[in-house]
Amino acid sequence: xxxxTPRRTRIQNxxxxxxxxxxxxxxxxxxxxxxxxxxxxxxxxMSKPNLLYYFRRKQDIYETLMQRLLETWLAPLxxxxxxxxxxxxxxxxxxxxxxxxxxxxxxxxxxxxEMLRGAPRVRPMLEGDLKDLVDAKAKIIRGWMEKGTIxxxxxxxxxxAIWATTQxxxxxxxxxxxxxxxxxxGDRRFEDAAAFLVGLxxxxxxxxxx
Amino acid sequence: xxxxTPRRTRIQNxxxxxxxxxxxxxxxxxxxxxxxxxxxxxxxxMSKPNLLYYFRRKQDIYETLMQRLLETWLAPLxxxxxxxxxxxxxxxxxxxxxxxxxxxxxxxxxxxxEMLRGAPRVRPMLEGDLKDLVDAKAKIIRGWMEKGTIxxxxxxxxxxAIWATTQxxxxxxxxxxxxxxxxxxGDRRFEDAAAFLVGLxxxxxxxxxx
DNA sequence: CTAACGTTTGTCCAACCGGTCAAATTTCCG
DNA sequence: CGGAAATTTGACCGGTTGGACAAACGTTAG
Numbered sequence: 001x002x003x004x005t006p007r008r009t010r011i012q013n014x015x016x017x018x019x020x021x022x023x024x025x026x027x028x029x030x031x032x033x034x035x036x037x038x039x040x041x042x043x044x045x046m047s048k049p050n051l052l053y054y055f056r057r058k059q060d061i062y063e064t065l066m067q068r069l070l071e072t073w074l075a076p077l078x079x080x081x082x083x084x085x086x087x088x089x090x091x092x093x094x095x096x097x098x099x100x101x102x103x104x105x106x107x108x109x110x111x112x113x114e115m116l117r118g119a120p121r122v123r124p125m126l127e128g129d130l131k132d133l134v135d136a137k138a139k140i141i142r143g144w145m146e147k148g149t150i151x152x153x154x155x156x157x158x159x160x161a162i163w164a165t166t167q168x169x170x171x172x173x174x175x176x177x178x179x180x181x182x183x184x185x186g187d188r189r190f191e192d193a194a195a196f197l198v199g200l201x202x203x204x205x206x207x208x209x210x
Numbered sequence: 211x212x213x214x215t216p217r218r219t220r221i222q223n224x225x226x227x228x229x230x231x232x233x234x235x236x237x238x239x240x241x242x243x244x245x246x247x248x249x250x251x252x253x254x255x256m257s258k259p260n261l262l263y264y265f266r267r268k269q270d271i272y273e274t275l276m277q278r279l280l281e282t283w284l285a286p287l288x289x290x291x292x293x294x295x296x297x298x299x300x301x302x303x304x305x306x307x308x309x310x311x312x313x314x315x316x317x318x319x320x321x322x323x324e325m326l327r328g329a330p331r332v333r334p335m336l337e338g339d340l341k342d343l344v345d346a347k348a349k350i351i352r353g354w355m356e357k358g359t360i361x362x363x364x365x366x367x368x369x370x371a372i373w374a375t376t377q378x379x380x381x382x383x384x385x386x387x388x389x390x391x392x393x394x395x396g397d398r399r400f401e402d403a404a405a406f407l408v409g410l411x412x413x414x415x416x417x418x419x420x
Numbered sequence: 421c422t423a424a425c426g427t428t429t430g431t432c433c434a435a436c437c438g439g440t441c442a443a444a445t446t447t448c449c450g
Numbered sequence: 451c452g453g454a455a456a457t458t459t460g461a462c463c464g465g466t467t468g469g470a471c472a473a474a475c476g477t478t479a480g
Contacts, residue, residue: 009426029327033244037468050428052469109326112381116319116326117239119384126388134389151413156390157406161375164382168374171322174329178336179344180366196367203361204414219456221447247438260458262439 016054019044020068023061028106031113032062066114066121069107074130076100077159080137086144087205090162091198097166098197102190108170134159150205158205165197226264229254230278233271238316241323242272276324276331279317284340286310287369290347296354297415300372301408307376308407312400318380344369360415372411379403 008016022043026035037058041051055061076096080089101108119126134156141155169176169190177185184192218226232253236245247268251261265271286306290299311318329336344366351365379386379400387395394402 011427015427031241031243031323031327033241034327036466038466047429048468049430049470053427056469058468112322112326113241115382115385116322117241117244119388123384123388126385130385131389131391153409154402154406156394157403158410160378160382160386160389160403161407161410164374164378165371168370172325172370172374174333175325175336175340176370178329178333179341179370181341184366192364193367193370196364197371199363200368200371200411200414203416203418204410206413208413219448221457225457246436248436257459258438259440259460263457266439268438 012054015044015046019046019051019054019061020065024065024106024110027062027065028109028113032058032117063121065110069111070122070125070129072104072107073111074133077133077137080140082140082143086141086149087202090141090150090201090205094162094166094197094201095194097162098169098190098194101166101168101170105170105173108167112167112171148207151207153205162201166193169193222264225254225256229256229261229264229271230275234275234316234320237272237275238319238323241327242268273331275320279321280332280335280339282314282317283310283321284343287343287347290350292350292353296351296359297412300351300360300411300415304372304376304407304411305404307372308379308400308404311376311378311380315380315383318377322377322381358417361417363415368415375407376403 019040022045023035023040025043026040029035030039035058037048037051040061041048044051055064076093079096080093084092114120114122138155138159141150141158144150145152145155176189179185180189229250232255233245233250235253236250239245240249245268247258247261250271251258254261265274286303289306290303294302324330324332348365348369351360351368354360355362355365386399389395390399
């Protein structure tokens with residue numbers, strides 16, 4: 001990447017943050033094509049040309065957003081610790097991912113949308129950084145399996161399952177709420193999900209016999 | 211709904227199918243806004259006005275598609291049988307859903323996209339038919355739990371987990387392939403996923419003790 | 421104060437897009 | 451065959467959208 005970091009004024013830093021936050025709203029709700037510069041500008045409380053003064057093209061906003069997203073997205077997995085107790089480590093990972101689904105649903109949906117579209121803007125990083133990280137963590141998990149601390153299964157598909165089940169609560173939020181109904185679909189739903197998922201994976205990963 | 215079924219000629223039936231298939235391609239790849247009538251018409255091998263002769267508005271195509279999708283989407287869950295062996299029934303359900311992710315990825319992505327956008331066109335049915343079906347099947351699962359055949363957990367979150375893990379292989383296909391790499395990301399991936407998921411849920415649902 | 425620089429906006433434009441329409445062509449059926 | 455109905459298309463239209471631009475306005479350092 002470019003090593004030149006453009007000098008930015010105080011106002012530039014502030015406004016860029018405001019724009020990025022507004023853009024996250026709009027992009028995550030409507031997708032790249034569905035989001036218009038006008039809407040983002042309105043959400044950011046400024047005129048369209050003013051917004052375009054800070055980001056020259058719509059793509060630039062989206063790419064900046066995506067770049068940041070990817071960093072924060074991998075953070076929870078990075079914390080998975082070889083030295084910790086396997087089941088506790090995995091339970092902690094599930095909880096962290098679920099908290100991200102709860103606290104950063106916009107980011108989750110933005111990411112999901114990019115994947116649905118075939119990851120046109122981030123495929124190289126999926127095959128690079130992401131694959132490397134997953135491989136490294138899969139190795140740790142495989143180590144635990146070989147020691148017999150957890151049941152023997154496919155570590156990569158296990159990671160997929162954790163991603164899928166946790167992100168589901170952000171990406172398919174409407175469906176989750178609709179099916180759970182007004183009571184169980186309220187704030188409780190993340191605690192219920194955490195209890196269920198931690199239980200499911202714990203039992204699913206407990207070594208069967210000897 | 212309208213009880214009047216419009217009379218259609220042979221050509222109308224054929225062309226409408228061609229259009230719907232082309233539209234499924236385009237909508238599932240680009241979303242509603244990202245899909246243009248021109249692209250759908252091109253994919254269907256006809257001119258734009260010709261396409262609009264069969265479907266007067268873009269929305270009509272989308273809604274027809276969505277209506278059909280919902281029917282086929284719920285079919286696998288409907289098959290869940292009270293009288294069958296609980297673990298075998300659930301394993302069968304997982305396999306069926308995974309086969310759908312493999313054989314109908316466009317439908318899966320179209321549905322995922324609709325959910326991501328907040329289900330603007332199908333929310334009523336989520337709260338109606340879908341909720342009813344899930345409630346009914348959750349009752350069956352709860353029955354099995356009370357009989358002690360499977361472990362006691364939340365049946366609805368269990369269904370969510372099955373949906374999430376299976377659809378993941380269609381919706382996040384790019385990511386799955388990228389992380390698995392060229393070898394394990396080939397045709398094998400669905401068999402590997404099936405083996406992993408059936409195992410995970412089987413162990414996760416086996417009653418712990420007495 | 422003032423010149424230079426940073427910020428903001430009204431106006432404009434070309435491309436795109438959903439949809440219309442009338443005219444041309446093809447299919448169907450007696 | 452022949453005419454009516456169904457099908458197909460080129461041309462067109464109005465609205466939207468991404469983005470350009472220059473002029474106006476604000477800020478700040480010397």
